[in-house]
């Protein structure tokens with residue numbers, strides 16, 4: 345009988361263990377004994393096709409990763425609500441003192457599709473959470489209805505929202521923290537990067 349995905353994942357853990365614990369035990373020892381010191385905070389979509397570590401060939405300990413629907417950064421709103429994304433951002437910037445924040449979006453994003461279809465209403469029929477979540481980027485709908493285009497504008501919007509966090513703005517202005525917007529075109533296998541001076545996305549990994 346064919347193996348289920350979960351069964352293959354258990355086998356995958358064995359090969360991970362062989363690679364890191366048997367071939368390079370000193371690296372794991374450092375991560376355990378010295379704690380994590382990632383230099384990069386990466387904010388990506390939960391989409392199963394865009395795993396940040398696979399896309400960037402990153403090693404354990406290199407990136408602190410937040411994944412949520414449509415890789416969105418909310419504005420700075422310290423109130424009594426449950427802020428999963430903002431608390432992870434706070435920890436990465438204030439405690440881990442990352443040097444770079446990368447927002448990684450992608451083509452054909454289901455969350456962005458929901459934004460385009462229901463963001464204005466702020467409610468997806470028969471769903472409890474997603475409509476309100478994606479509506480935080482509804483200002484990007486003026487660039488619609490092309491989902492990929494709205495998706496790229498939402499990265500620009502999220503970069504602006506990052507700057508609404510006082511502890512981020514302070515470190516960016518001091519030159520201690522750099523913000524990046526990346527967008528992955530899945531079909532072509534191309535990475536676009538936001539060029540703040542030109543205020544547009546440019547192609548290429550160099």
Ligand SMILES: [Zn+2]
Pocket residue numbers: 389390391413414415450452453454455456
């Ligand atoms: Zn997505």
